Amino acid sequence: MSAGTQADQAALDAVDAPNKEAWRAGFKTGLPTLFGIAAWGMVVGIAMVKSGLSVPQALGMTLLVFAGSAQLASLPLIAAQAPIWVIFATALVVNLRFVIFSALLGPHFAHLPWKQRFLLGYISGDLTVALFLQRYPTLEPIAGKLSYLKGLMFPNWFAWQFGSLIGIFLGSAIPAEWGLGFAGTLAILCITVPLIINNAALCGVLVAGAISVLAYDLPYKLGLLVAVVVGMVTAMVIEETILKPRDRRNVKRKADHG
Numbered sequence: 650m651s652a653g654t655q656a657d658q659a660a661l662d663a664v665d666a667p668n669k670e671a672w673r674a675g676f677k678t679g680l681p682t683l684f685g686i687a688a689w690g691m692v693v694g695i696a697m698v699k700s701g702l703s704v705p706q707a708l709g710m711t712l713l714v715f716a717g718s719a720q721l722a723s724l725p726l727i728a729a730q731a732p733i734w735v736i737f738a739t740a741l742v743v744n745l746r747f748v749i750f751s752a753l754l755g756p757h758f759a760h761l762p763w764k765q766r767f768l769l770g771y772i773s774g775d776l777t778v779a780l781f782l783q784r785y786p787t788l789e790p791i792a793g794k795l796s797y798l799k800g801l802m803f804p805n806w807f808a809w810q811f812g813s814l815i816g817i818f819l820g821s822a823i824p825a826e827w828g829l830g831f832a833g834t835l836a837i838l839c840i841t842v843p844l845i846i847n848n849a850a851l852c853g854v855l856v857a858g859a860i861s862v863l864a865y866d867l868p869y870k871l872g873l874l875v876a877v878v879v880g881m882v883t884a885m886v887i888e889e890t891i892l893k894p895r896d897r898r899n900v901k902r903k904a905d906h907g
Contacts, residue, residue, distance in 0.1 A: 666792070666793075666795075666796075667796055668792060668793030668795075668796040668797075669796070670793065671792075671793025671794070671796040671797040671800065672793075672796040672797065672799060672800040673800065674793075674797055674800065675781075675796065675797040675798065675799065675800025675801040676800040676801070676804055677800075678780055678784070678800075678801060679776070679777060679780060679800070679801045679804060679805055680804070682776050682780075682805070683804060683805065683808040684808075686774075686776070686805055686808040686809050686812065687808040687809065687811055687812030687815075688812060689717055689809070689812065690711070690717070690808070690809040690810065690811070690812030690813035690815075690816065691812040691813065691815050691816035691819070692816060693711070693717045693720055693721060693813055693816060694707065694711060694812065694813040694814065694815065694816020694817040694818075694819070694820060695816040695817075695819060695820035696720075696721060696724060696816075696820075697710060697711070697720065697724060697816075697817060697820070698816075698817055698820035698821050699820050700724040700725070700727070700728050701727070701728050702724075702727070704817060704818070704821050707817045707820075708814070708817060711809075711810065711813040711814070711817065712810070714740075715771065715772070715806070715809065715810075716740070716743075716744055717809075718743050718744070719739075719740040719743045719744050722739050722740060722743045722873065722877075723736050723739060723740050725873070726739060726873070731871075735871060735874065738874060739873060739874045739877070742874060742877045742878060742881070743877060745881070746775070747773070750773065750775075750778045751770065753778070753782060754773070754778055754781065754782070756788050757785065757788060757794065757798075758795065758798075761795075769798065769802065772802045772803065772805070772806040773802060774802070774805050774806075774809075776805065777798075777801040777802045777805050780801055781797065781798050781801055784797065785797075847888075847892065848887065848891075848892065849884045849885075849887040849888040849891075849892055850884055852883055852884060852887050853880040853881060853883045853884030853887075854880065856879055856880050856883040857876040857877060857879065857880025857881075857883075858876070858880075860872070860875055860876040860879050860880065861873060861875075861876035864876060
């Protein structure tokens with residue numbers, strides 16, 4: 650093994666080695682989000698039970714799926730007894746953002762065994778990935794990087810499961826007359842609004858909303874799947890054809906005048 654190879658391997662070993670200080674730093678960074686994650690999990694837990702799932706079914710879904718938006722999107726399809734492929738396709742489309750997250754996070758830990766990467770992928774969440782990439786925007790092998798990621802992800806997973814379990818058992822005890830089945834819809838709105846960060850996202854949301862109304866009568870709740878796809882495509886087209894060219898022109902104009 651050459652000296653350069655040995656140095657690279659030593660750097661990777663430092664990345665992977667348990668580091669209590671880095672773990673505590675990750676936990677401290679993610680700590681302010683844990684209450685919100687638990688509350689969101691509780692809302693989803695209530696929505697699952699109030700949508701017709703039994704307690705064991707809801708427990709299985711929250712432990713295996715661990716994806717609030719996909720869980721909520723699939724609930725009306727399950728209630729409507731939609732085909733399995735429709736439910737899976739809807740969940741896949743709703744969670745396509747994790748393909749992007751994987752592409753951003755993967756290069757940092759591509760050297761890890763696939764079982765470990767699989768586990769990290771399972772417990773990853775929107776906020777944990779975003780917070781990690783803020784701390785480590787480059788692929789530089791920094792000691793404690795893996796421990797920092799775990800300090801973000803594991804508490805996030807436990808907070809979600811804790812809140813979801815409370816919601817499941819609370820939802821099963823609350824009378825249906827209270828109308829808490831609408832809690833899932835309110836939760837989706839709470840997540841969607843902060844994500845409207847530019848005109849492309851706003852157009853995508855508006856188009857998806859309009860399509861979901863127009864396609865409401867499609868069988869098996871397919872209108873939801875169509876609305877999500879059309880909304881995403883609309884946002885991407887506007888981003889690529891209008892916003893990015895405009896930003897490039899602005900940068901070029903400033904450079905010319907600089």
